[in-house]
Amino acid sequence: MIRVEAASIDKSYSGVRVLNQVSASFQPGRLTSLLGPSGSGKTTLLRVIGGFVAPDYGEIRFDGENVTAVPLWRRNVGMVFQSYALFPHMTVQENVAFGLHRHGVRGEAARKEAARALEMVRLTGLERRKPKELSGGQQQRVALARAIVTNPRVLLLDEPLSALDRRLRQEMQIELRHIQRESGLTTIFVTHDQEEALTLSDAVAILDHGKIVQEGRPEAIYERPRTRFAASFLGDANFFSGRVTGGGVEIAGGVVRTNDRLPAIGASATVAVRPEKMKICGAQAAASENSDENRLLAVVREIIYAGAVSTILLESADGSPIKILTQNRETSPAFPGDSVALAWSSTHSIIIEN
Amino acid sequence: MRSENGTLTPRGRLARREWTTAALLAPAYSWLTLAVFLPLGAMLFFSFLKAAPFGARPLQFTFDNYLAFVRRPYLIDVAWTSIQIGLWTTGLCALVGLPAAIALARATRGRSQQVLFLLIVLPFWTNGLVRVFSWTMVLREGGVLDYALHLVAPSAPSVALLYSFPAIIIGLVHAYLPYMILTCYLSAAAIDDAYIEAARSLGARTPMIFAKIVLPLSLPGLISGAILIFVPVIGSFMEPRILGGRVGVTMGTVIEDQFVQAFNWPLGAALSFTMLAVVLIIFGVSSRALSARFGAQ
Numbered sequence: 001m002i003r004v005e006a007a008s009i010d011k012s013y014s015g016v017r018v019l020n021q022v023s024a025s026f027q028p029g030r031l032t033s034l035l036g037p038s039g040s041g042k043t044t045l046l047r048v049i050g051g052f053v054a055p056d057y058g059e060i061r062f063d064g065e066n067v068t069a070v071p072l073w074r075r076n077v078g079m080v081f082q083s084y085a086l087f088p089h090m091t092v093q094e095n096v097a098f099g100l101h102r103h104g105v106r107g108e109a110a111r112k113e114a115a116r117a118l119e120m121v122r123l124t125g126l127e128r129r130k131p132k133e134l135s136g137g138q139q140q141r142v143a144l145a146r147a148i149v150t151n152p153r154v155l156l157l158d159e160p161l162s163a164l165d166r167r168l169r170q171e172m173q174i175e176l177r178h179i180q181r182e183s184g185l186t187t188i189f190v191t192h193d194q195e196e197a198l199t200l201s202d203a204v205a206i207l208d209h210g211k212i213v214q215e216g217r218p219e220a221i222y223e224r225p226r227t228r229f230a231a232s233f234l235g236d237a238n239f240f241s242g243r244v245t246g247g248g249v250e251i252a253g254g255v256v257r258t259n260d261r262l263p264a265i266g267a268s269a270t271v272a273v274r275p276e277k278m279k280i281c282g283a284q285a286a287a288s289e290n291s292d293e294n295r296l297l298a299v300v301r302e303i304i305y306a307g308a309v310s311t312i313l314l315e316s317a318d319g320s321p322i323k324i325l326t327q328n329r330e331t332s333p334a335f336p337g338d339s340v341a342l343a344w345s346s347t348h349s350i351i352i353e354n
Numbered sequence: 355m356r357s358e359n360g361t362l363t364p365r366g367r368l369a370r371r372e373w374t375t376a377a378l379l380a381p382a383y384s385w386l387t388l389a390v391f392l393p394l395g396a397m398l399f400f401s402f403l404k405a406a407p408f409g410a411r412p413l414q415f416t417f418d419n420y421l422a423f424v425r426r427p428y429l430i431d432v433a434w435t436s437i438q439i440g441l442w443t444t445g446l447c448a449l450v451g452l453p454a455a456i457a458l459a460r461a462t463r464g465r466s467q468q469v470l471f472l473l474i475v476l477p478f479w480t481n482g483l484v485r486v487f488s489w490t491m492v493l494r495e496g497g498v499l500d501y502a503l504h505l506v507a508p509s510a511p512s513v514a515l516l517y518s519f520p521a522i523i524i525g526l527v528h529a530y531l532p533y534m535i536l537t538c539y540l541s542a543a544a545i546d547d548a549y550i551e552a553a554r555s556l557g558a559r560t561p562m563i564f565a566k567i568v569l570p571l572s573l574p575g576l577i578s579g580a581i582l583i584f585v586p587v588i589g590s591f592m593e594p595r596i597l598g599g600r601v602g603v604t605m606g607t608v609i610e611d612q613f614v615q616a617f618n619w620p621l622g623a624a625l626s627f628t629m630l631a632v633v634l635i636i637f638g639v640s641s642r643a644l645s646a647r648f649g650a651q
Contacts, residue, residue: 050555051555052551072551072554072555073554073555073557073559074557075555076557077555078555079551079552079555081551081552083548085546085548085549085551085552086552087549087552087553087567088549088571089570089571098558098566099556099557102556102557102558102562146552146556150556150557
């Protein structure tokens with residue numbers, strides 16, 4: 001298992017800076033997602049790591065070895081392309097064996113290796129088909145088998161599931177996770193789908209405008225986002241801005257208490273609260289004596305029912321929108337037009353950088 | 355076919371679509387019938403006559419014209435020359451055209467690509483006779499080529515390519531190269547960059563990528579280019595006559611002679627149809643061989 005490192009990577013395309021001093025470390029044998037909106041540089045970072053493009057500045061290291069100058073054909077990376085890029089004139093067997101032949105594995109040995117890879121992706125029996133005779137999901141599996149059959153130093157996946165429909169995508173996510181664990185390959189996965197990043201990854205790196213905004217375990221990022229961008233790109237969040245006072249952050253309608261370290265008194269600060277951490281608790285405006293809890297008055301504007309859960313859209317005293325997520329265990333706790341009090345624990349008030 | 359509430363029944367809709375298709379196809383096929391099949395049919399009719407049906411002579415039918423190759427064995431040599439010219443021209447066009455097409459499709463874009471395309475299509479827009487006579491200026495003894503060579507190497511022997519087999523090939527390659535480049539370009543431009551990257555990431559270097567990915571995926575263009583070139587080239591008569599002189603006796607010139615000089619239309623027609631049959635057989639055999647090899651493309 002290989003540790004992959006990117007150190008101070010710069011890359012510009014015709015004067016536009018796509019990657020700006022990006023440094024990241026990818027743990028051996030783990031699956032790390034590069035998550036970001038389009039144009040954030042995530043695919044470019046993946047391509048730099050794989051050797052598909054050369055960085056303008058910086059180093060790529062595999063287990064400490066500088067591979068920045070190692071050409072693509074010798075770098076031994078497995079890549080699954082967004083379009084799969086299966087060779088259309090070759091059968092499944094020929095596609096999978098292509099890399100083996102280039103690595104000097106031939107004849108019976110190559111056939112066996114290919115069969116093993118195809119078994120791993122559960123495609124045994126389709127060896128003689130051409131790519132266009134396969135469904136999208138099957139093509140995806142062939143692409144994966146072709147990428148892992150040569151036992152690459154690192155497995156790179158460029159939004160490989162984006163062309164599949166929702167159901168197949170969820171199925172493939174589970175299977176991909178399974179295959180990744182089984183093969184033990186250090187894997188880097190590019191996606192713009194936050195849900196996919198959360199379900200699949202051991203670690204997530206969030207990119208924005210050519211910089212890594214935050215990296216860490218998915219739950220760590222979700223529970224403690226550092227910036228407004230990280231908070232809103234991975235999951236949903238309500239933001240409250242105000243001035244720091246002794247007890248918390250003073251906003252229109254009250255003081256938000258938090259367990260996070262507060263900036264200096266008098267400074268402006270923003271608090272993020274995840275929608276599912278807030279609940280509706282009757283209409284009492286008075287905060288209870290329990291100092292752990294935050295209270296905020298709001299008016300219900302709309303309730304969006306989605307089976308197991310409902311999203312409730314509210315408006316606070318100063319008119320800013322608030323969104324909360326409730327489980328539909330019992331009957332609806334409120335109706336549009338109701339004045340309610342929202343409650344949440346101070347541990348869920350996250351101070352973020354603006 | 356309308357149902358009572360005025361909407362079209364499924365069957366009525368189908369019939370209407372068929373009519374639309376027929377209406378769209380009709381002009382093209384009527385023109386083809388008029389301009390190609392009728393004259394071709396007339397020629398087929400002539401080829402079974404003893405003499406051209408002009409004047410008041412009665413029509414006499416015969417199969418003799420089709421025995422020409424048996425009666426006049428020198429025609430087999432002539433046909434072989436034509437086929438050789440066809441093979442050489444097609445081969446050289448492929449050898450020059452395919453790399454050019456791949457380079458155009460994969461390494462150029464925007465304005466420079468447009469200009470390079472213009473240069474390739476230029477022979478299409480030049481009058482054929484002018485083009486061929488310009489080549490005589492270049493290829494004859496003391497011509498442009500000879501002159502240029504002696505500027506560089508004064509002691510070199512003089513080159514007089516005019517009235518030789520290579521001269522015919524040079525003229526034909528010049529005329530037909532654009533077909534090859536254009537058909538190969540279409541195939542090469544359709545090759546996804548990701549195929550190349552995928553192959554490279556799997557350990558393939560450039561020569562291997564060319565042999566295993568680019569060449570096989572350009573093959574459809576290469577084949578259609580070869581067909582587009584081979585067929586007219588073995589029937590060509592202008593280049594063999596003007597650039598080949600006495601060497602340039604081909605099926606094309608022999609057939610032309612029958613129509614223009616000897617006024618033996620039936621023999622000319624019969625030779626044409628024999629050539630057509632030979633070409634069809636060649637393509638029948640080769641397309642079967644190719645589809646067996648590259649079946650599912």
